[in-house]
Amino acid sequence: MRFPFEWNEPADQPHNVAPRRERFCHHLKHAGSYVELVFSNLAVAAPVLWRYRNYRRSLYQKPVDLAAPFAVSVSPAGEKSEDVVECLKAAGIRQTLVRLPSWERGNLSRYEAFCRVLRRADIDIVAALLQCREDVRDPASWRIFLEEAFSCFSPFCSFFEIGHSWNRTKWGVWDHKEYVDLALPAVPLANKYGVGLVGPAVIDFEFHLYPRVLKAVAFDKVSSLLYVDRTGAPENAQYGWTAAKKLALLKAVVDGLAGEGKDCWITEMNWSLRGTGEFSPAAGRPCVTEEDQANYLVRYFIICLATGLVERIYWWQLVAPGYGLIDSRDMPWRKRPSYFALAAMVRVLEGSRFICKVPDAKAEIFHFRKGEEEFAVCWTRKGAVDHHFSRTPKYILGRDGRERKIPPDAIRIEETPQYVFFR
Numbered sequence: 001m002r003f004p005f006e007w008n009e010p011a012d013q014p015h016n017v018a019p020r021r022e023r024f025c026h027h028l029k030h031a032g033s034y035v036e037l038v039f040s041n042l043a044v045a046a047p048v049l050w051r052y053r054n055y056r057r058s059l060y061q062k063p064v065d066l067a068a069p070f071a072v073s074v075s076p077a078g079e080k081s082e083d084v085v086e087c088l089k090a091a092g093i094r095q096t097l098v099r100l101p102s103w104e105r106g107n108l109s110r111y112e113a114f115c116r117v118l119r120r121a122d123i124d125i126v127a128a129l130l131q132c133r134e135d136v137r138d139p140a141s142w143r144i145f146l147e148e149a150f151s152c153f154s155p156f157c158s159f160f161e162i163g164h165s166w167n168r169t170k171w172g173v174w175d176h177k178e179y180v181d182l183a184l185p186a187v188p189l190a191n192k193y194g195v196g197l198v199g200p201a202v203i204d205f206e207f208h209l210y211p212r213v214l215k216a217v218a219f220d221k222v223s224s225l226l227y228v229d230r231t232g233a234p235e236n237a238q239y240g241w242t243a244a245k246k247l248a249l250l251k252a253v254v255d256g257l258a259g260e261g262k263d264c265w266i267t268e269m270n271w272s273l274r275g276t277g278e279f280s281p282a283a284g285r286p287c288v289t290e291e292d293q294a295n296y297l298v299r300y301f302i303i304c305l306a307t308g309l310v311e312r313i314y315w316w317q318l319v320a321p322g323y324g325l326i327d328s329r330d331m332p333w334r335k336r337p338s339y340f341a342l343a344a345m346v347r348v349l350e351g352s353r354f355i356c357k358v359p360d361a362k363a364e365i366f367h368f369r370k371g372e373e374e375f376a377v378c379w380t381r382k383g384a385v386d387h388h389f390s391r392t393p394k395y396i397l398g399r400d401g402r403e404r405k406i407p408p409d410a411i412r413i414e415e416t417p418q419y420v421f422f423r
Contacts, residue, residue, distance in 0.1 A: 003018060010278040010322070011279060011280065015170065037176065037211075040211040048252045049252070051255055052248055052252035055251055063353050064354040065354075066349055066352050067350075068094065070093060071093065071097065071313065076111055076114035081117045083333065091339065091342055095312065097126040099130055102142065112152055125158065130163075131164065131171065143185045147189065150192070154194070154195050159195060159220065159221060160197060162200075176209050179200065180216045197219045198220065198265065199217060203268070215257060222254045222262055222263070222265070223267040224264065224267070225269070226250075230282055251310075265312045266312070266314065273288065276322040276323075279321035279322030290336050290338065294399060295399070295415055297345075301345060302366055343400075351370060355369055362387075364379050366378070375421040378417065384415075388411075394421045
């Protein structure tokens with residue numbers, strides 16, 4: 001049975017048009033592949049759990065250098081592509097990800113022109129190759145798309161991420177074997193064109209899919225689209241799993257299967273916004289306010305990067321009405337609080353070294369050093385507390401990078417992150 005592919009333009013994702021009956025029959029027919037997943041996970045469980053225990057115990061116990069871990073995904077904007085570049089540069093972002101949909105293979109020149117604009121500004125690009133159900137049904141056509149994409153974009157892109165969110169059926173892939181069949185033809189092309197491969201681009205906390213895939217495909221960077229809690233704060237735990245614990249498990253799985261030293265990237269994360277209607281990719285309860293989005297962005301980056309377990313994080317994306325750092329419905333474009341929060345965080349943290357996390361049950365306090373300066377990034381999960389630092393504050397920057405008045409006594413720490421610099 002064939003069914004038309006439908007793209008949800010406002011939310012920038014596919015509609016799930018595949019009939020439930022057909023999906024159920026497929027899963028039933030391929031039940032053996034799920035048994036293989038169980039046994040492949042059992043085979044590596046002991047060494048992975050051993051590594052996970054070690055990584056979890058050492059969380060925030062070691063210094064971490066933050067060289068250039070901040071990245072933002074972008075999309076072609078036609079006549080306003082130069083505006084995209086200016087917004088990236090103003091925020092200090094030099095690393096981007098651009099999606100190349102297979103169903104737009106006849107329109108790749110638009111993406112090529114956009115990539116040329118980015119590269120002229122010396123912005124690094126990762127190309128994410130998106131698939132649909134027809135690519136699974138017609139592997140020859142998918143291989144042609146891969147050849148075209150690598151040939152056209154290898155002069156602009158340092159890495160190619162193969163596939164996207166394939167563990168969600170609306171993206172066209174219905175089991176891990178189908179994804180492996182899509183990913184394997186990219187390996188010789190990466191060698192041919194001298195670029196790196198990123199994958200497997202699994203969305204959410206489904207690391208049980210990694211053993212079979214990483215055994216079959218040798219990625220240069222291992223990626224995850226790691227959404228922790230789209231209904232609330234990044235510190236929240238899902239079934240006991242916090243963001244830091246999830247990263248410890250991801251790194252344990254990767255090191256256990258691909259060898260230690262393989263870098264992990266988070267190639268997609270965001271918080272959808274309330275009141276954006278059809279533009280939200282997760283309408284309803286998961287949506288948050290613009291203020292919460294800005295707070296959560298900073299907190300997510302710091303929580304994850306300070307573990308030392310992830311090398312780079314991409315926010316999806318720069319310009320989008322329902323979740324972006326910039327709202328394109330307004331003319332001129334309106335930069336949201338999250339944009340200014342990101343710009344301040346990049347300016348302060350890029351090139352710094354994480355030193356330690358203060359064990360404080362009432363507040364989250366992360367200490368950093370950059371050159372001769374030492375500072376703390378601090379916030380609360382809920383409410384506000386007064387905190388006495390052991391060192392005298394020299395100045396304080398708010399979430400947006402603006403200087404704040406130093407109080408005469410304790411520092412008031414709130415849900416909004418702030419940067420406290422010491423004498």
